[in-house]
Amino acid sequence: MVTRKLGGTKTRKTEGRAITIVVFGVVQGVGFRPFVYRLARELGLKGWVKNAGTGVEIRLEAHDPEDFERFLRALKSRKPILSRIERVSSAPAPFRDIADFKIRKTKHGGSFVFISPDISVCKDCLKEIHTPGERRFQYAFTNCTNCGPRYTIVRALPYDRKSTTMAGFPMCPDCAREYGDPLDRRYHAQPIACPACGPRLSLFIAKTGKRIPGGIPEAAALIKKGRILAIKGIGGFHLVCDPKNERAVRRLRRIKDREKKPLALMAADIGTVERYAFISPAERRLLLSPERPIVLLAKKKDLPGIAPGLDEMGFMLPYSPLHELLLRNIDLIVATSSNQKDAPLMKTEEEGVRSLCDFVLTHDRPIEMRSDDSVVKSAGGKPLFVRRARGYVPYPQPVPPELRAGAVIAALGGELKDTISLYKDGYVITSQFLGDLDDYRNFQYFEETLAHLGRLFGAKPDVLVTDLHPNFHTTHYAEKTGLKHLKVQHHYAHVLAPLLEHGVPPGRKVLGVALDGYGYGADGKAWGGEFLIVDHDSFLRIAHFDEVPLPGGDLASREPWRMALSYLRQAFGKNIPLAGSLEKIDKRRVQAVLEMMERGIKSPPSSSCGRLFDAVSFPCGTAPFEMEYEAEAAMQLEAAATVMTRAAYPFAFLDETGPFRISFVPTIREIIEDTKLRTPVGLMASKFHNTLVRAILAVAERAKRDYGTETVSLAGGCFLNKRLLLGTERLLGRNGFTVLRTEAYSPNDESLSLGQIAFALARLRR
Numbered sequence: 028m029v030t031r032k033l034g035g036t037k038t039r040k041t042e043g044r045a046i047t048i049v050v051f052g053v054v055q056g057v058g059f060r061p062f063v064y065r066l067a068r069e070l071g072l073k074g075w076v077k078n079a080g081t082g083v084e085i086r087l088e089a090h091d092p093e094d095f096e097r098f099l100r101a102l103k104s105r106k107p108i109l110s111r112i113e114r115v116s117s118a119p120a121p122f123r124d125i126a127d128f129k130i131r132k133t134k135h136g137g138s139f140v141f142i143s144p145d146i147s148v149c150k151d152c153l154k155e156i157h158t159p160g161e162r163r164f165q166y167a168f169t170n171c172t173n174c175g176p177r178y179t180i181v182r183a184l185p186y187d188r189k190s191t192t193m194a195g196f197p198m199c200p201d202c203a204r205e206y207g208d209p210l211d212r213r214y215h216a217q218p219i220a221c222p223a224c225g226p227r228l229s230l231f232i233a234k235t236g237k238r239i240p241g242g243i244p245e246a247a248a249l250i251k252k253g254r255i256l257a258i259k260g261i262g263g264f265h266l267v268c269d270p271k272n273e274r275a276v277r278r279l280r281r282i283k284d285r286e287k288k289p290l291a292l293m294a295a296d297i298g299t300v301e302r303y304a305f306i307s308p309a310e311r312r313l314l315l316s317p318e319r320p321i322v323l324l325a326k327k328k329d330l331p332g333i334a335p336g337l338d339e340m341g342f343m344l345p346y347s348p349l350h351e352l353l354l355r356n357i358d359l360i361v362a363t364s365s366n367q368k369d370a371p372l373m374k375t376e377e378e379g380v381r382s383l384c385d386f387v388l389t390h391d392r393p394i395e396m397r398s399d400d401s402v403v404k405s406a407g408g409k410p411l412f413v414r415r416a417r418g419y420v421p422y423p424q425p426v427p428p429e430l431r432a433g434a435v436i437a438a439l440g441g442e443l444k445d446t447i448s449l450y451k452d453g454y455v456i457t458s459q460f461l462g463d464l465d466d467y468r469n470f471q472y473f474e475e476t477l478a479h480l481g482r483l484f485g486a487k488p489d490v491l492v493t494d495l496h497p498n499f500h501t502t503h504y505a506e507k508t509g510l511k512h513l514k515v516q517h518h519y520a521h522v523l524a525p526l527l528e529h530g531v532p533p534g535r536k537v538l539g540v541a542l543d544g545y546g547y548g549a550d551g552k553a554w555g556g557e558f559l560i561v562d563h564d565s566f567l568r569i570a571h572f573d574e575v576p577l578p579g580g581d582l583a584s585r586e587p588w589r590m591a592l593s594y595l596r597q598a599f600g601k602n603i604p605l606a607g608s609l610e611k612i613d614k615r616r617v618q619a620v621l622e623m624m625e626r627g628i629k630s631p632p633s634s635s636c637g638r639l640f641d642a643v644s645f646p647c648g649t650a651p652f653e654m655e656y657e658a659e660a661a662m663q664l665e666a667a668a669t670v671m672t673r674a675a676y677p678f679a680f681l682d683e684t685g686p687f688r689i690s691f692v693p694t695i696r697e698i699i700e701d702t703k704l705r706t707p708v709g710l711m712a713s714k715f716h717n718t719l720v721r722a723i724l725a726v727a728e729r730a731k732r733d734y735g736t737e738t739v740s741l742a743g744g745c746f747l748n749k750r751l752l753l754g755t756e757r758l759l760g761r762n763g764f765t766v767l768r769t770e771a772y773s774p775n776d777e778s779l780s781l782g783q784i785a786f787a788l789a790r791l792r793r
């Protein structure tokens with residue numbers, strides 16, 4: 028009992044009080060219990076802390092209830108860097124007059140424990156690896172409870188050392204002491220290691236497999252000499268070379284069979300990045316964040332061959348101790364994922380990494396789960412994900428209470444840029460980017476990941492959700508399991524993803540704008556420029572881009588000139604003006620493609636927005652004859668759109684019964700006029716972007732008039748185009764609309780699985 032002054036006049040003895048606090052979120056395996064222990068001792072509180080089920084349970088005893096408040100405030104403001112608090116609940120408990128504060132042993136058995144993503148090396152560990160005399164001086168596998176690999180090394184639950192890929196490294200006495208000391212930064216850090224007991228590096232010649240002496244400094248010297256190295260990191264191997272050595276870059280491109288696809292760079296520090304790119308405050312925060320993504324930045328000084336034809340380059344800062352040490356020897360490297368075209372990145376030497384390089388710098392800590400580097404841009408101060416993987420997966424996504432269900436749901440996404448989302452107990456975990464499942468190696472990666480997520484979250488799906496497309500591998504996979512199987516239209520799932528992320532409750536009607544390359548429509552046609560009135564239960568297609576033929580089917584999405592011809596034919600009929608870049612195409616090929624469309628052979632109609640971009644990019648002179656990577660022509664058109672103007676091209680609404688069509692025939696006609704007048708490409712590209720933005724606003728105004736929708740959900744890969752996205756957000760915002768988009772997920776097909784979960788939850792609720 029203590030005596031305390033209250034109000035300055037009276038003195039009163041207070042009874043002891045006790046509360047139980049339950050913290051739910053990413054709180055296990057991230058140093059949360061030792062943090063609570065230190066905090067309670069600092070505040071003079073008694074009680075205990077333990078891992079319990081899905082979170083951490085804390086019992087506190089005090090004589091002044093104010094102390095509980097103080098504790099709760101500090102709990103939220105000072106929580107460990109890797110933790111994420113989703114929910115805190117507290118309830119009175121019987122007072123037992125406990126004498127001290129303890130960390131209680133955990134009996135595992137939580138059915139759903141959140142695992143942290145792989146997080147970049149923390150500043151305490153950094154200091155150690157750079158301080159001579161420290162036990163871990165220059166040790167490439169240094170980590171602690173605040174940093175290091177997690178998602179990529181866990182094999183199963185419960186999350187402890189023996190169920191990670193560190194199982195084969197018994198702790199030395201020094202590490203064991205740190206591991207067992209609640210006041211140590213490495214208390215219960217499962218991947219704890221040191222040079223005496225942990226993983227080791229080795230360097231060898233790729234061709235012969237012969238080991239050579241040396242490690243990081245020798246690897247750096249080889250890079251400087253123009254050699255190509257494969258370096259094993261956190262989620263897989265990088266292919267590395269000197270970006271200032273054009274010969275080395277060209278060779279790397281030949282090896283990867285990629286002539287133009289942008290290559291990512293890793294820079295020693297922000298100062299180095301600043302020499303080559305402009306960095307806004309929001310971009311700086313992203314670069315320095317513990318997730319350490321690749322950030323796409325506006326070029327300041329170009330490095331030839333890194334991102335040809337584009338106005339941005341991708342930079343990341345070192346995220347593992349190995350990278351930190353390497354980048355002390357060389358200020359800038361190309362660090363691109365080690366994969367053969369369209370295959371997943373490699374995680375073991377056996378997968379063929381030696382055939383891609385001259386030397387291999389590897390180590391003996393196995394990678395359980397591959398994970399690419401995440402790629403992000405900053406748009407309007409908020410992240411815009413191009414690819415979400417390492418550093419972000421598997422952060423949980425809470426689901427609004429009205430949508431929660433008892434079932435376990437696995438959403439398998441689509442086919443290109445696939446991800447898997449798993450729903451359990453009110454949360455969704457979305458997997459890392461898995462690539463295009465049409466390649467059998469990526470499909471194996473898909474199966475690996477589905478099994479991995481199931482093990483990690485103790486989840487056996489009761490329900491599977493896929494795209495409507497009858498021939499996607501994911502659809503076939505779901506059919507074969509015999510489980511309950513729901514299908515969702517592609518663009519409907521797209522626009523549901525932002526609603527789930529932002530916690531929009533069911534029942535609210537929203538205008539969904541889904542602009543992408545291709546999705547299987549409810550009528551079996553190729554959709555891609557879609558305006559849908561949606562809630563969680565259903566959608567109504569109110570408008571779409573007017574359809575044009577895709578001459579040659581899939582070929583039309585690789586060869587932009589085909590789309591240009593298709594739009595020109597629609598705009599000009601038989602008198603197609605073949606000027607400018609169109610002149611350069613072989614006349615016979617032009618004739619063949621026109622005939623194909625005339626006779627309706629291999630020319631399915633499509634309302635794709637991606638293909639409209641291709642069609643416009645070609646006469647503007649920003650599209651290649653054949654695209655090497657997806658959206659290449661659109662990205663070049665975006666990069667060209669540098670002129671600040673409010674001018675736009677005309678478009679038309681074609682009204683009829685059912686959904687109305689947005690025709691770009693007037694747009695195309697004027698673009699051709701502009702090319703004849705030798706209008707600068709920058710102006711044409713800017714005007715085209717403005718045209719789309721205005722078309723979106725015009726549909727939003729109609730939807731508001733007819734359906735009362737004031738919120739607009741933007742989704743689909745076309746919204747990776749910053750000029751289109753920001754222009755749309757600004758114009759809709761100025762006109763009173765609330766605009767939603769994904770901020771923690773990519774707007775492209777990576778977020779399909781998230782939207783599929785939203786649909787399935789609503790369906791199960793009914």
Ligand SMILES: [Zn+2]
Pocket residue numbers: 148149150151152153169170171172173174175
């Ligand atoms: Zn650390």
Ligand SMILES: [Zn+2]
Pocket residue numbers: 198199200201202203220221222223224225
């Ligand atoms: Zn050790």
